[in-house]
Structure formats: structure tokens, C-alpha cells
Amino acid sequence: MTGEASVSNTTQLGIAQTILTTVYSVAFIGGVTGVIAMSFFLVKMNTLSVTTTAIVNLVVVHSLLLLTVPFRLHYYINGKWVFGLPFCKAVSATLHIHMYLTFLFYVVTLVIRWLVFFQWKDKVEFYRKLHAVGASAAVWTVVSLIVVPVFRFQYGTSGTYNNTTCFNFQEELKQGSVKVLNYIMIGIVPCITCILLALQIFIIHKVVRRISGSIWSHQEFWAQIKSLIFLTIIIICFLPYHLFRIYYIEHVNENYQLENCNEITLSITAISCLDLLAFVLSGSRLKHKVTVFRDKFTCC
Numbered sequence: 001m002t003g004e005a006s007v008s009n010t011t012q013l014g015i016a017q018t019i020l021t022t023v024y025s026v027a028f029i030g031g032v033t034g035v036i037a038m039s040f041f042l043v044k045m046n047t048l049s050v051t052t053t054a055i056v057n058l059v060v061v062h063s064l065l066l067l068t069v070p071f072r073l074h075y076y077i078n079g080k081w082v083f084g085l086p087f088c089k090a091v092s093a094t095l096h097i098h099m100y101l102t103f104l105f106y107v108v109t110l111v112i113r114w115l116v117f118f119q120w121k122d123k124v125e126f127y128r129k130l131h132a133v134g135a136s137a138a139v140w141t142v143v144s145l146i147v148v149p150v151f152r153f154q155y156g157t158s159g160t161y162n163n164t165t166c167f168n169f170q171e172e173l174k175q176g177s178v179k180v181l182n183y184i185m186i187g188i189v190p191c192i193t194c195i196l197l198a199l200q201i202f203i204i205h206k207v208v209r210r211i212s213g214s215i216w217s218h219q220e221f222w223a224q225i226k227s228l229i230f231l232t233i234i235i236i237c238f239l240p241y242h243l244f245r246i247y248y249i250e251h252v253n254e255n256y257q258l259e260n261c262n263e264i265t266l267s268i269t270a271i272s273c274l275d276l277l278a279f280v281l282s283g284s285r286l287k288h289k290v291t292v293f294r295d296k297f298t299c300c
Contacts, residue, residue: 016260021076023267028069031273035059035066038276050112053132054105055276057139061105062273065098069270072167081166088166093151097143099269103189103238104139106230110196113227117203168259170252182249189242193234200224200231229278237272241265 038059042052068091075081081088161169172178204224211221244265248258 012257017076019264020267024069024072024270027270027273028066030277031062031066034276035063037280051109053136054109057136058105061098061101065094068094075166080164085161085163089155092167093155097147102272106234110227110230167263170259173249173252179249182245186242186245189238197231200228233272233275237269241269
């Protein structure tokens, strides 16, 4: 029975590594493409816009994560970590920091769009470019001076970990403070997501009712579709991880396979790197193609 269990565990580990390799490969290829494409778009965008500033920061945070993805792929393909435990912690921490910073920038972008939609603001801009730089610098200063040191000196210190095995820091969950922090984030992210989704549905419904004729040719409708893209990414990429954590935290020591499931749901958060590519593809060319397709379908 022990031999059969060992074979089963090895098989399941192999499946998990295949899934992780696939997910991170997609995130890397799509993410790099999106970062490059969006970099060209940003040249033409209003640099004083708060939304543009948020997107610039998205490009930066995605780029930082994408720099670490090849090391993850090397590990999952070869089954051995050769870059040392400190760097393993750094790579692991980068994914968590990326997830919450991305979520923050999404929320900022959506709120700014809605302020304009409800005409509480004609436009939300910084007065000077220096203010935009200062706002971004403030965010990254907090990350550098508070978040990074916490990960550097506290992350991965509660257990004994193998230098050749990476991303298995489940022993940290034995700390009460770590559990509390996890539950706080589990509560915050889904709640904010539900509120954002409800508001977005309300706004789209309002836009559709206000538009006479075909909605596909109206810029306002497509602006809300772009907002919906951000929300869709949050739901697909971030919610599975946080919802699974509810069960995982309490049963982490009962089933070895839960570690693989946790890593898979965490890897899905990296798919959010495709947001920039989706944002670019939702531009005028896509609108034109949808309109042409609709016209052909109508004619037939």
C-alpha cells in the first residue's frame, strides 16, 4: 500500500508540475507581449491621467513578476531548485506582492472610471507630471520599506526548508498572526470584488438603456467593456486562490495534495499579466471587427 501511495503521489505531483508549467508559460508569453504592446500605447496616452499612472504601475509590477517566471519554469521542468533558498523566498514573495498590487491598481482604475461616468469628475488628473511620479513613488516606497522587509525577515522562518525544494512554505500558517492576515485578505478581496461587480453591472445596464440603436458602435459601451475586463480578470485570477485558502489554511497538514492545489490556484493569479494584452486587443481594431461581424451576421 505504501508503494502504491508513493506512486500515486509521484503521479499527482507530475500532473501538478505540468499544470504549473503550462500556466506560467502562458502568463509569461502573454504577459511579455502585453507589456511590450502597452508600452507603445502609453507613449500616446495622457501622462497626467490617474488611470494612465495606474496602468504604468501595472506595467512595472507585471514586469517584475515576469522576470521571476523563468526561474519558476526551470524549477517545475527540472524538479529541483538550484538558486538557493533566499532567492526562492524572493521569487515566492514577488508573486504575492504582484497579486495584491495588481488588485490595488485595478480598484484605482475602476474607481476613477466610475467617477467620470457618474460625472462627479469631468476628468481625474494630476496637476503636474511630478505629482504622478510622486504618487507612484509613494506606493513603491511603502512596498520597499514595509512589505519587502516583512517578507525578507519573516517569510519562510517558521520551518526548516530544503534548499532544493521551493514554494512550499506551508509551515508559516502555524503562526497565529499569519493565519489572521490570511483571513483578513480572504475577507477583503472577495467583498471588494462583489461590490465592484455589482456596480459594474449597474453601470452597463444604465449605459445600455441610455443608448439608442446599436450598442456596439458606442464608445461609452466599449469603455465599460474595458472596465469589465479588469473585473473578469479579478474574478478568474484572484478569487479562486482566496476562496480555496479558506479550506487550505485549516487542512494544510491533513493532505499533501492540498499544497499542489494551493500552488495551482496561486499560479492562476499570474494569468492577470494578460490584462494588458486584453486591454490592447479591446481597442478600436477589435471594435471594428465586432461591428463588421455583426453586420455580416445581420445581413445573413
